[in-house]
Amino acid sequence: MRQVDGTECLTAGDSRSPSQLPQTVPAAIGRTVPPGYIHLGVAKEIVPTLRGFGVDPEPVIREAGLDPRLFDDAMSVIPFAALGRLYTLCVTRTACVHFGLLVGQRASILSLGLVGRLMQHSHTVGDALRALVSNLSTQDRAVVPALTSRDGTALLTFAAYQADSGSGTQILDAALGVTVNILRTLCGSSWNPTEVLLLRVAPPDAEPYRRHFRAPVRFNQEIAAIVLPARDLDIRVARADPMMRALLQERIQQLKSAQGSxxxxxxxxxxxxxxxxxxxxxxxxxxxxxxxxxxxxxxxxxxxxxxxxxxxxxxxxxxxxxxxxxxxxxxxxxxxxxxxxxxxxxxxxxxxxxxxxxxxxxxxxxx
CATH class of the missing domain: 1.10.10.60 (Homeodomain-like)
Incomplete structure (x- = not known):
């Protein structure tokens, strides 16, 4: 566990139950996000990921057309076109084709702001994923999730919305990476998906994907998705607080009403x-x-x-x-x-x- 700007952030390796996570909702999470923009959220982890490669983040962020100070606050609002440019530059500077995956695996349920808080207080895992699908646009309009279930299998699909060539791959890798972290927070740290589908060419080394997902990984797919047993949707989220859930739902509904997309x-x-x-x-x-x-x-x-x-x-x-x-x-x-x-x-x-x-x-x- 670490602290950023007075707000605790769950690291990927933190296996505490949702009831043990911070229960307060910082006022900053309540900002709305217009079409074409996202809260920094998961992308905040770009800075420590670059540093892990020995790359100074500031010149790279500036080259993408962004102010490096924005990365001090996960609730900063940035254009997702700039995020796409930034991911493309990061891949070039680090020569790492799975850079987005590394960003996603550093992020957590709290990286999704109010939506993440709602997920940690949902009644079941299925309710949490439906909350993600219904409300992610208040936090992140660069990724579009969908949940389907058929014949005992559930499919959580992600699409990169209006992403430039190349950057969509990184954005989707980051989304899949953090979502598996979120599911392990909700289901227990030993949880694994049935398989993961990736909308990208197989990289020279697929081991980072297998290591993080701990499941079969299929490249060159028409969709990016996490496949899981439908029965996992019925897993109860440990000690979720119904009162907090109601407050969060009301707050998110207010944001959606004010969004005006x-x-x-x-x-x-x-x-x-x-x-x-x-x-x-x-x-x-x-x-x-x-x-x-x-x-x-x-x-x-x-x-x-x-x-x-x-x-x-x-x-x-x-x-x-x-x-x-x-x-x-x-x-x-x-x-x-x-x-x-x-x-x-x-x-x-x-x-x-x-x-x-x-x-x-x-x-x-x-x-």
Missing amino acids: EFSDDIRRLLRTRLTSNHCSADDIAHLLTMHRRTLSRRLKGSGIGYRAITNEIRFEIARQLLTDTQVPFAQIAAALGYSEASAFTRAFRRWSGQTPTAWRTEGHHE
Whole structure:
């Protein structure tokens, strides 16, 4: 356990139960975060990770366009475009392709601010993960989580929202790294996932991933996800405080009400995790938002963009990431994005980018 700015921070190796963690909620955690920005949160660990490589963090942070003093406070708000630049620079300076994983494994449940506090006071692990999915946007709008459960297996998926080429890999590695720490805080330090799926090319040395996750790791996947037994969702969170949970839920709801994000941005975030699961028609999204299909269209029209245009925008973003960060075959990418055949995907990608998927991948849009 260490202290930063008077607030205790749980280290990755801290195995105390949630009831033994700090119970107060610093006022600073209550700041809202606008679209395009994140609270520093997990990324605060970039500084000690750089120092671990003998690299002075300040020049690197400045080169990314950020003030190094922001990293004194996990609740500092920064543009996630700057975070992407910073991760890219960190990988270059350290020559470490799993830099994001090292950042994530240093972080903890308290790195997620109010959302982390709510998770530590949730009734069950499933409730905690659903709280993460529902509320992470108040803390971090660069990552979009989703939770699904089927046939005895639960899948906690993460998508990097509007990440630049290369930086999405690091952002997702960090998200998966800290989430496994969080699950070990909630379930016990001996907990391990069934397997971990990574949306990235296999690195020369996969041992850091196997060592942290303590589970089979599969690279070149269409999604980044933690796979766990569905029964683990029913694990009770030890000595969670219902009164604290209610207070935290109320505080987060107030933040969400004040957030004022654009409706089209909310739709983009929903599509980012659903486009590859074929549950993304306008009717599906309208049903998810408990509104009529015509209401969805009308509200999007007010934002100046149609549903099909947003869908194509997100398809292009996912396609770029899969072509850049993985070696997933084109036919598999086409199927993941809902195309009946690879040729239809190729035509669409050429329309979006002016290039074929083959040209895009071979021109070296890689880390």
